[in-house]
Amino acid sequence: MxxxxxxxxxxxxxxxxxxxxxxxxHITTRGELDRWEQDNIVEALIWLDKTxxxxxxxxxxxxxxxxxxxANVWKWAGHFRLSDKNIGGPWYLIPTNLKNLCDDVCLxxxxxxxxxDEMAIRFxxxxxxxxxxxxxxxxxxxxxxxxxxxxxxxCSRFTWGSxxxxxxxxxxxxxISALRAADKYNYEPLRKFVRT
Numbered sequence: 001m002x003x004x005x006x007x008x009x010x011x012x013x014x015x016x017x018x019x020x021x022x023x024x025x026h027i028t029t030r031g032e033l034d035r036w037e038q039d040n041i042v043e044a045l046i047w048l049d050k051t052x053x054x055x056x057x058x059x060x061x062x063x064x065x066x067x068x069x070x071a072n073v074w075k076w077a078g079h080f081r082l083s084d085k086n087i088g089g090p091w092y093l094i095p096t097n098l099k100n101l102c103d104d105v106c107l108x109x110x111x112x113x114x115x116x117d118e119m120a121i122r123f124x125x126x127x128x129x130x131x132x133x134x135x136x137x138x139x140x141x142x143x144x145x146x147x148x149x150x151x152x153x154x155c156s157r158f159t160w161g162s163x164x165x166x167x168x169x170x171x172x173x174x175x176i177s178a179l180r181a182a183d184k185y186n187y188e189p190l191r192k193f194v195r196t
Contacts, residue, residue, distance in 0.1 A: 012085045018134040021075035034166055036073050041139065044068035048143075054151045056144065057102040059095060065147075066133055066140050074135065081134045088131030097130045109152065116153040120145050121190050125182040138165065158194040 027033050047068050055061060067078025080094045089097060101123070108119045124145040131137045142165070146157040163171035178189035 012087060012131065012135070012137065014135050015083055017083070018074075018076060018081075021134075023073055023075055033073070037070060037136065037139075038166075040072040041069050041143075043072070044143075048147070052151060053147065056147050056151065057105055059098055059102075062098060062132065062140075062144065065144065066136065069140060069143070070136050076134055080132050083134075085131055088129060094130060094132045098132060101126050101130065105148070116149060116155045117191070117195070118187075120149050120153065120155075120158070121182075121187055121194060123148055124194075125179060125187070125190065128179060129183070159196060161193055161196055 024036055027036060044065065048065075053061060056065075063078045063080075070077035081088075081091050084091055088094075104126075105119065105123050108114055108122075114122075124141055127141040127144060128137060133140065142158070142160055149155045150157055161171035161175060163169065165172050165175050174189075174193055178193045181187070181189045
């Protein structure tokens with residue numbers, strides 16, 4: 001039986017072909033999926049604490065982090081999506097768009113024209129907008145952003161509204177609204193949100 005997940009606002013639905021990549025076939029609800037994914041993410045955080053990666057602005061690491069976050073749940077963990085979604089450009093442009101983003105961030109760091117938080121906010125927004133994977137893009141983009149801040153820019157991680165953004169609620173609504181404002185080049189709501 002194919003699970004029918006109830007998605008929170010702003011979440012990208014997983015397509016039928018992607019749902020077939022579910023390793024844990026006993027999962028039937030969004031709550032069960034969230035729990036198993038969170039357990040996998042904890043394992044990824046342990047891996048990150050051991051490795052403390054600094055060479056993160058490249059396709060290989062972006063995929064590797066996603067794999068560590070979701071490989072116990074999804075067969076396609078660490079692989080780019082192969083279909084268009086309600087967010088992100090065409091799936092076949094993902095490698096090019098990621099390379100452009102990583103190159104831009106390296107240039108921002110070299111030029112030091114923006115404060116670290118501003119670089120991290122813009123990186124996060126663009127990574128979410130590219131939406132490289134079938135699922136887990138927001139959680140992956142937030143963790144990538146925190147690694148950029150902590151391991152490269154030597155700053156503290158964002159607080160991300162101080163709540164679990166995977167769940168429906170006020171914090172998630174403010175986060176989605178801030179991302180939508182950034183889509184229109186208004187980064188102020190995202191600036192405020194990431195440090196609250």
